[in-house]
Amino acid sequence: MGFFRDFIEFYKKRRETPPEQTPPRQALPKHEPEIMEAAFPLSEPELAEWAKHLEAHTTYSSLERETLERYIEDAFGPIARTYYDADREGMRVDIAVTEPSEERRYYTLATIGMGAHRMQVPKALEERNAAFAELCVCLPPDWDFVNDSWPFHLLKTTARFPFSSHNMLGVGNAYHGAVARDSGFAGAFVIPAVTQHQVSTRLMLPGGKIVNYYLLLPLYEAEWQYITRRQDAAAFWEHYTERIGSIVVDPERESCVDETETEEEDEWNI
Numbered sequence: 001m002g003f004f005r006d007f008i009e010f011y012k013k014r015r016e017t018p019p020e021q022t023p024p025r026q027a028l029p030k031h032e033p034e035i036m037e038a039a040f041p042l043s044e045p046e047l048a049e050w051a052k053h054l055e056a057h058t059t060y061s062s063l064e065r066e067t068l069e070r071y072i073e074d075a076f077g078p079i080a081r082t083y084y085d086a087d088r089e090g091m092r093v094d095i096a097v098t099e100p101s102e103e104r105r106y107y108t109l110a111t112i113g114m115g116a117h118r119m120q121v122p123k124a125l126e127e128r129n130a131a132f133a134e135l136c137v138c139l140p141p142d143w144d145f146v147n148d149s150w151p152f153h154l155l156k157t158t159a160r161f162p163f164s165s166h167n168m169l170g171v172g173n174a175y176h177g178a179v180a181r182d183s184g185f186a187g188a189f190v191i192p193a194v195t196q197h198q199v200s201t202r203l204m205l206p207g208g209k210i211v212n213y214y215l216l217l218p219l220y221e222a223e224w225q226y227i228t229r230r231q232d233a234a235a236f237w238e239h240y241t242e243r244i245g246s247i248v249v250d251p252e253r254e255s256c257v258d259e260t261e262t263e264e265e266d267e268w269n270i
Helices: 001-017 044-048 062-076 121-129 150-164 221-230 233-245 259-269
Strands: 078-081 094-100 105-114 132-141 173-176 187-192 202-204 212-218
Touching: 062 078, 062 094, 062 105, 062 202, 078 187, 094 150, 105 150, 132 150, 173 212, 173 221, 187 221, 187 233, 212 221, 221 233
Parallel strands: 132 212
Antiparallel strands: 078 094, 094 105, 105 132, 173 187, 187 212, 202 212
16 A cells, blocks of 8 residues: 555654764654654635634534544544443543544544543644644454443543643554453554645644644554564564554454564663
């Protein structure tokens, strides 16, 4: 897929920076999100209506939510159903589900709620509109939602992570957390969302706020260890695209890194 090639080239350019220009190595949360063109699906009358309501919100307004739902349908397909968050006291994260189609032969689960809150990002990323995000996960067409509901837990815990940890989440970040007791995965890797019809992965809401859409790829513990010990998301991504090459969750897949690679890195760090 052209998407994977472009993503690898993005990180290769970062790694091929001449030594004298290379900044000190930083932890994964400092990786900068890829900047893409923003989509703006609202009409002029809708913008005029929004101009009357410019106050800050901790949850989406009805117009913002309508804009998000319209975007999800444009980017991922018609919303078949929405699972509303039962948590009425904490951060609300609803999840919309689009069903498989001829063009997209998999389910897409997309959060609605994370982008109502501002992440703490460095000033440079604030200026590049990286403070707001929503998350997605892609599941195969035969997914058993009744017995395998852990992707919902993955989306909700990852969406809440930046705010509970006062951190940020963006392209190239690796999240480690309690994905699910029986999923076999230990966390997730963040890449840009994959949309249909060349729809932008950035949505401009009424009032000008830009929400970035990211896709989560579940990680095994060995893959998480590989990323964190090497501090190199690009190397992991090359392994993933060469050995897995799919954005759809596969609980039966093998790890894209092996124990030998991890052990070699351990020896190098001694």
